[in-house]
Amino acid sequence: MPVSYYIILASTLFCIGVAGVLTRRNAIIIFMCVELMLNAVNLLLVAFSKMQNIATPPGGVIVNGADAQIFVFFIMVVAAAEVSVGLAIIVMMYRNVHSIDINFLNRLKN
Amino acid sequence: MNALVLCIPLLPFLGFLIVGLFRNKLSRTMSGILASGFIGISFILTLVIFFSHYYSANAITYFDFISNSQYNISFSFQVDQLSTLFMLIITGVGFLIHVYSTAYMREEPPEHFARYFAYLNLFVFSMLLLVLGANYVIMFIGWEGVGICSYLLIGFWFKNNQFNYAARKAFIMNRIGDVGFLLAIFWILTKFGSADYSVVFSNSSTLSVADVTGITILLFVGAIGKSAQIPLYTWLPDAMAGPTPVSALIHAATMVTAGIYMIARSNVLFSMSPVTMDIVAVIGLATAILAATIALFQNDIKKVLAYSTVSQLGFMFVALGVGAYTTGVFHVMTHSFFKALLFLGAGSVIHAMGGEQDITKMGGLRKKIPITYWTFLIAVLAISGFPFTSGFVSKDEILMAAYAHSQPLFWLTTFAAVLTALYMFRVFMLVFLGGFRGSEEQQHHLHESPPAMTIPLIILAVLAAVGGFVQLPEIFGGHDYFNEFLAPVVPAFKHVGESLAVQEYYLLAGTVVGLLIIFLLCKKWYAVKQFEGKYTGIKNVLAHKWYIDELYDAIIVNPFNNIAGFLKSIVEKSGIDGIVNGVGRFIQYSSRQVRLVQSGMVGNYILIMVLSITVLFMVFWNQDLIIGFLQKIF
Amino acid sequence: MDITTIIFWFLSVLALFSAIMVVTRKNPIFSVLWLIVVFFAISGHYLLLNAQFLAVVNIIVYAGAIMVLFLFVVMMMNLDNLPVVNKNTWMKFLGVISGGLLLCILVSTSKSATDMNLKTIVLKDGDIGLIENLGKVLFTKYALPFEISSILFLSAMVGAVVIGKKES
Numbered sequence: 001m002p003v004s005y006y007i008i009l010a011s012t013l014f015c016i017g018v019a020g021v022l023t024r025r026n027a028i029i030i031f032m033c034v035e036l037m038l039n040a041v042n043l044l045l046v047a048f049s050k051m052q053n054i055a056t057p058p059g060g061v062i063v064n065g066a067d068a069q070i071f072v073f074f075i076m077v078v079a080a081a082e083v084s085v086g087l088a089i090i091v092m093m094y095r096n097v098h099s100i101d102i103n104f105l106n107r108l109k110n
Numbered sequence: 111m112n113a114l115v116l117c118i119p120l121l122p123f124l125g126f127l128i129v130g131l132f133r134n135k136l137s138r139t140m141s142g143i144l145a146s147g148f149i150g151i152s153f154i155l156t157l158v159i160f161f162s163h164y165y166s167a168n169a170i171t172y173f174d175f176i177s178n179s180q181y182n183i184s185f186s187f188q189v190d191q192l193s194t195l196f197m198l199i200i201t202g203v204g205f206l207i208h209v210y211s212t213a214y215m216r217e218e219p220p221e222h223f224a225r226y227f228a229y230l231n232l233f234v235f236s237m238l239l240l241v242l243g244a245n246y247v248i249m250f251i252g253w254e255g256v257g258i259c260s261y262l263l264i265g266f267w268f269k270n271n272q273f274n275y276a277a278r279k280a281f282i283m284n285r286i287g288d289v290g291f292l293l294a295i296f297w298i299l300t301k302f303g304s305a306d307y308s309v310v311f312s313n314s315s316t317l318s319v320a321d322v323t324g325i326t327i328l329l330f331v332g333a334i335g336k337s338a339q340i341p342l343y344t345w346l347p348d349a350m351a352g353p354t355p356v357s358a359l360i361h362a363a364t365m366v367t368a369g370i371y372m373i374a375r376s377n378v379l380f381s382m383s384p385v386t387m388d389i390v391a392v393i394g395l396a397t398a399i400l401a402a403t404i405a406l407f408q409n410d411i412k413k414v415l416a417y418s419t420v421s422q423l424g425f426m427f428v429a430l431g432v433g434a435y436t437t438g439v440f441h442v443m444t445h446s447f448f449k450a451l452l453f454l455g456a457g458s459v460i461h462a463m464g465g466e467q468d469i470t471k472m473g474g475l476r477k478k479i480p481i482t483y484w485t486f487l488i489a490v491l492a493i494s495g496f497p498f499t500s501g502f503v504s505k506d507e508i509l510m511a512a513y514a515h516s517q518p519l520f521w522l523t524t525f526a527a528v529l530t531a532l533y534m535f536r537v538f539m540l541v542f543l544g545g546f547r548g549s550e551e552q553q554h555h556l557h558e559s560p561p562a563m564t565i566p567l568i569i570l571a572v573l574a575a576v577g578g579f580v581q582l583p584e585i586f587g588g589h590d591y592f593n594e595f596l597a598p599v600v601p602a603f604k605h606v607g608e609s610l611a612v613q614e615y616y617l618l619a620g621t622v623v624g625l626l627i628i629f630l631l632c633k634k635w636y637a638v639k640q641f642e643g644k645y646t647g648i649k650n651v652l653a654h655k656w657y658i659d660e661l662y663d664a665i666i667v668n669p670f671n672n673i674a675g676f677l678k679s680i681v682e683k684s685g686i687d688g689i690v691n692g693v694g695r696f697i698q699y700s701s702r703q704v705r706l707v708q709s710g711m712v713g714n715y716i717l718i719m720v721l722s723i724t725v726l727f728m729v730f731w732n733q734d735l736i737i738g739f740l741q742k743i744f
Numbered sequence: 745m746d747i748t749t750i751i752f753w754f755l756s757v758l759a760l761f762s763a764i765m766v767v768t769r770k771n772p773i774f775s776v777l778w779l780i781v782v783f784f785a786i787s788g789h790y791l792l793l794n795a796q797f798l799a800v801v802n803i804i805v806y807a808g809a810i811m812v813l814f815l816f817v818v819m820m821m822n823l824d825n826l827p828v829v830n831k832n833t834w835m836k837f838l839g840v841i842s843g844g845l846l847l848c849i850l851v852s853t854s855k856s857a858t859d860m861n862l863k864t865i866v867l868k869d870g871d872i873g874l875i876e877n878l879g880k881v882l883f884t885k886y887a888l889p890f891e892i893s894s895i896l897f898l899s900a901m902v903g904a905v906v907i908g909k910k911e912s
Contacts (some may be wrong), residue, residue, distance in 0.1 A: 001753060001867055002818045006823055008856045009756050011808055013763055013782075015847035018850070021799050022717050023840025032779050033750055035810065039786050042802075046795050050870060061816055066881040072798055073867035076805050077893045081900035082812050088907040095910075102712045715836065720842045727849045731856075 006047035013040035027090050027100040031083070038079050042072045111162075112170050115189055118155050118197065119238035121148045125231035133224030134676040137555040141220070142212035145227035149208050149234055153201035157308060165190045167307065167598070169244030176247070181299055188244035188307060192599045195439065196241040196371055199446050205365045206566035209452055211355040214461060214564035226266060230359070233259035237364050240307040241371055245306040246465045248296045249372065253291065253336065256365045257284040263353040263360065272714040276348040283345040287335015294328035319383070326379050326386040333369030337423050339397045344659050354457030357412060363417055369440045370426050374600050377435045381601075391417040391431025391515075395522055398424030400656070401685050402529035406598035408537065409643040410467050410722055411456050418493070419449060421530060424510055428523055434511035434603035436593045440581055443507060444500035447577050448492040453572035455486040458559045458567065459541060463552055469540045469547040470643035482565045483542050485571040486511070494531035494628070495621050498586075501633045503578030506617050513601045513613060524620075531625060535632035545639030546691045754793060759785035772818045776811055784808040795873035812872050 017040065020033030049068030095102050115349040123149035129141050136144070171186035187193075198387060208230060215223055236255025241247040258281075265277030295305060300309050314322070333339070338346040346366070350357055360366070373380060373390070380386060398421045405417035422445050429438035446467050461465055476483045492501035505527060513520040546553055558564065582588020645653045729736060762785060765778040783806045790799035797842055882890060 003840070004854060005752075005756075008851055009759070011847055011850040011854070015843040016760070016767055018846055018909045019840050019843030022713065022842055023767065023836045024194060025713065026772060028814065028821070029767075029775055031773060032766060034815060035806070036766060036779065036782065039783065039802075039806070042798075043786055043789055046790055046793055046798060050793050050796075050867075051871065055559055060768060066878055067876060069795055069798055069872065071883055073801065073812070073878075074886075074889060074893060076801060080805055080810060081896050081903050083813060084900050084904045085907065087813060088904040089899075091820070092907055093816060100821065218907070717842060719836060720846065724842065724845050724849060727846075727853070731849075731853055 003047065003051050006044060010040045010044035010047070013037075013043070023103050025103060027093070027102055030102070031086055031090070035079065035083070038075060044074055045069075045072050045075075111159075111164055113186055114155055114158065115170060116172065118152045118159075118201070119235050119242060121152045122231040122235040122238065124148060126228050126235060129224050129231065130228030133221045133228060135218065136224050137581050137675040138212075138216070138218075138220050138223045141224040141227050143206075145181075145231050146205060146212065148231060149205045152234070152238070153198075153205050156194065156197045156201050159189065160194055165194065165598070167308065169175055169306065171244075181303060181305075183245060183247045183305055185248060186244040186306075187248075189242070190599050191596050192371070192374060192439070192532060195443070195596070196367075197238060199443055200234060200237050200241065200364050203446050203450050203570075204230075204359060206449065206569060207359045207363075207454070207547045209356050210358075210457070210563050211353070213560045214355055214457055215353060220494065221265075226263075226353070229259055229262045229266070230356075233263065233365075235362065237368070240368055244307060246298060246307075246310075247249065249375075250288075250291060250295060253332070253368060256360070256368060257281060257288070257336075259283070260349070260360050260365055264349045265358040266352055266356065266480025267392065270351075275352040276345075276351040280345040280349050281344035283342045284335050285331045287342055290328040290335070292332075294325050294332065297325050297328065301325075307375065310731050311376075314378050314382060316377075317382070321383050322379055324382045325339040325382045326376070327389065327585055328706070329372060329376060329379070330386060330390055333372055333427075334393070335367045337369030337427070338420050339369075339393050339424065340400065343397060343401070343420050344537075344655075344662060347413050347416040347655070350410070350416050351467065354412065354453055354460060355566045357416070358450045358453035361416065361722075363446035364424055364451050366419060367446070370423075370430065370438055370442050373427075374435050374439050380430070382619060387431050388434065389431075391519065393520065394424040394427025394429075394431055394653045395526070396424070397421070398428065398526040399529070401527050403652050404655050405533040406529065407649050408643055408721060409470055409653075411459065411469050411541065411617075412453075412467055414469075414533060415449070415452050415456060418452075418530065418533065421526065422449065422493070425523070426504070426528070428519070429511060432511050432515040432519070432603070433601075434507065435600045436596050436602040437504065437511055438509040439596065439600060440592050441504040444492070444504045444574070444577050446499055447570055448489045448499075448574040450576050451485060451489040451567060452493070454563070454567055454570065455482050455489060458482040458563055459486075461559055461563070462556050464550060464555045466548065468643075469537060470641050471552070472541045473482070473639070474542070474546040474547075474548070475556065476542045479558050481558060481567060485564075485567040486538065486542065488571045488575055490534045493534050494625055495527060496625060497618060498578065498582075499623060500574055501579035503581050503583070504584065506583070506614070506621075507581070507603075509617060510605070510610070510613055514603070514605055530625060530630070531628045535628055536636050537554075539632045539636035540737055541643060543633070543637035546642070547639070550629065583610075585611050686738070748792065752867075755785050755788045755792065758828075759789070773819075776814050776818060780807050780811050785813070790873075792867055793871050794867070797873060797875040797878050813910070816848065 012109070014037050017033045017037035020036065021030050022031055045068045049066065090100060097104055125145050129136065133141070137189055167188040167190060169184075169188045171184045173185050174182065175185045176183040208227070211230065211606055213224065215226055218226065233256060236252045238252070239255060240249050240252025243252060253348075258643040261277045261281040267273055298305055298310055301317060302313055304310070335342045346361055349361055351603070380390075401417045401420035401424065405414050405421065411649065422441070426438045426441050426445070429435075429441060457480060459472065459475065462475065462482070463472060466472070475642045488499070488678060495502045495505045509520060509523055509527070511524045535717050569734075581590050581592040583590075596602070634640065638680045651657065759782055762778045762781040766775050768784065769775045769778065783802060787802045790796075799884075804897060814888040
């Protein structure tokens with residue numbers, strides 16, 4: 001599988017996520033599009049990990065390309081932590097303003 | 111010796127600095143002593159120079175003032191007979207007036223008293239600079255300096271707005287004349303590459319007729335402004351707003367004679383231009399007659415003397431205009447004696463009357479203020495040309511020179527002399543003879559002035575009486591010492607023909623008879639108890655100064671004020687202020703608009719972020735293209 | 745066309761279609777469900793690449809825990825009657841354009857990277873995706889980040905609790 005296929009696939013998923021972030025007004029949906037972007041990146045990383053390790057040297061476990069997959073693992077760790085805190089913020093915002101429309105959060109105005 | 115010469119103007123300048131800077135700390139006595147002392151020392155130094163005959167045609171150079179590739183103007187003094195003579199007059203009469211002022215200005219608070227003397231010293235310094243300068247530029251520096259000091263001194267009592275207007279008027283009219291002077295200096299610099307007298311006068315033959323006529327006319331314009339001739343004379347009567355000693359020093363003895371000095375100094379140039387000489391003579395004559403007619407009907411004692419000054423200056427210019435340079439200078443000297451005496455005497459009268467200047471309210475002061483009476487009488491006789499007074503000698507010389515030049519000039523000048531005697535005797539009679547016309551309390555207040563005021567009067571009276579003997583015509587047993595003294599610098603008038611003696615006798619006889627008639631007439635008309643001082647018809651026009659001031663106001667002053675007002679409100683307020691404020695307002699407006707970018711909406715921010723990243727990527731990955739493109743443009 | 749390629753294309757199309765569904769649905773619950781489908785598709789890709797561990801972890805953590813959390817919050821918000829405020833179609837347009845622009849740039853860049861054109865991805869083979877190998881690398885070479893991530897979780901928990909507390 002040529003690597004460019006994976007690159008295009010991941011880029012498209014990423015850009016769909018970007019379009020979602022820019023287009024939607026619901027804070028939760030935006031958050032989910034961010035998760036979508038993260039997953040696109042994960043996919044690409046895993047693909048690259050397989051790209052490096054083309055030939056298996058004789059005897060012994062091959063662990064070279066595993067860095068990328070470890071990285072993906074940690075990305076998932078961070079995403080989980082981020083989701084918990086982010087959702088807590090959204091809940092608190094809903095409690096105060098009774099709406100999760102991001103256009104209502106214009107306290108940074110002027 | 112050169113250092114001594116430098117000290118002469120430097121001491122009054124020092125006096126100005128000391129008295130001026132410490133005016134809050136010095137007492138009145140100290141200020142008076144310091145200021146008069148400095149002038150006194152300058153006078154003694156001038157006497158030293160005079161008696162040691164330290165004259166030379168070479169200038170004493172101190173340092174380079176302006177020097178570039180085209181011109182070299184150095185700060186140098188020219189100590190020759192003409193400048194020494196003027197220095198004597200300035201420091202001598204100046205010293206007497208300083209002493210007089212210590213008593214006259216006694217009622218001023220100490221700071222203002224000190225300020226007065228500081229200004230007076232500055233004036234003497236500027237005037238000395240004017241006469242000592244060895245080139246036209248230094249003369250101009252002194253010229254401007256005396257202009258400034260006259261402004262400061264006329265407006266001395268600055269709380270009165272009328273006085274400020276008078277001071278402003280004097281300064282502005284001076285400036286109008288100065289434009290002519292400056293243009294003449296530029297012309298001279300262009301033609302000769304230097305403004306030094308020695309260079310200009312020795313190379314004067316290289317000038318074309320048009321050049322020399324232009325230069326001399328422009329120089330004369332400067333003299334018109336400074337010496338109050340037609341049309342720039344209306345400032346002098348208004349300048350009587352200043353204290354009387356100021357009028358004596360500035361407007362009788364020194365500043366107004368700066369124009370005469372300048373023309374006498376430039377006699378080489380003027381002699382080359384007959385056109386200018388005629389103009390000078392005509393304007394001088396017209397001024398003399400005009401001012402004399404106005405003086406006949408003035409009721410303020412100082413205004414009479416002011417118009418008298420204008421008229422006498424006209425006489426001097428007549429003398430210069432016919433080529434009698436030494437005569438003009440001689441009349442300067444005698445005029446400074448008797449005019450200063452007249453003004454100081456008037457000051458004494460005003461002091462005795464407690465500030466009253468209207469002669470309709472004076473009269474019969476003869477018995478109350480005798481010293482003033484006698485000195486004033488001597489001055490009146492001198493100015494009228496009573497035989498053997500200084501005024502007689504100088505005026506006769508002028509008349510004789512005028513006669514030799516042209517007959518009509520002679521008769522018109524004689525007419526002006528008759529008018530002079532008329533108005534002087536009128537004032538004399540109205541003030542000192544007849545009955546007292548003032549109020550009761552003024553009558554009680556009458557007293558003789560203190561010695562500080564009467565001693566200068568006496569000294570000046572002596573000078574006015576005998577000052578003519580340096581130039582007494584040979585018919586009467588004298589010798590023209592004065593002409594001889596000035597000969598290296600200023601030429602005298604050359605009389606041709608042998609009828610000089612006859613003319614002199616006729617003049618003497620005519621003078622005696624005329625004076626007798628005028629004396630009796632004035633005694634009959636003016637030595638009276640009742641005098642209203644109101645005039646009708648033609649006399650009213652003369653009393654209102656031919657309405658010349660009103661004419662100037664309508665033609666020149668009001669249009670200028672209107673233009674200035676227009677410029678202020680339209681150009682300045684709306685235009686320039688508008689632009690300056692507009693810049694500020696524009697920035698405020700644009701910042702308000704730019705502030706709207708921060709809408710507070712997160713979606714907008716993310717959009718801008720994404721777009722920026724896009725642009726960044728595009729630029730980053732197409733670097734070469736973009737750099738090549740930019741290089742093509744720049 | 746062997747089976748691997750067919751599976752690859754199927755999974756890709758599924759992922760893309762689901763992603764577009766996520767972005768465009770009005771009802772947030774549908775968005776959440778479509779996102780779960782996306783995760784499944786991506787896990788399928790991981791399996792294709794023999795990254796077994798990551799495939800499973802993806803399902804457990806992302807689809808299982810994170811999305812369920814999202815569902816909790818969405819349902820708690822009770823967002824059926826979302827007040828429809830002024831829809832700025834111009835902004836939507838701009839957003840889509842920006843995304844498309846970004847896509848164009850990324851794709852064009854990848855196309856212009858000539859040394860990548862020859863590399864290929866090895867599917868189905870390889871040992872590095874196995875959980876045993878991954879674990880060896882994780883606990884030897886990356887032991888420190890592993891420990892630090894536990895602290896990260898601690899702070900996240902504390903943060904979530906603090907933020908979510910009701911003002912008493």
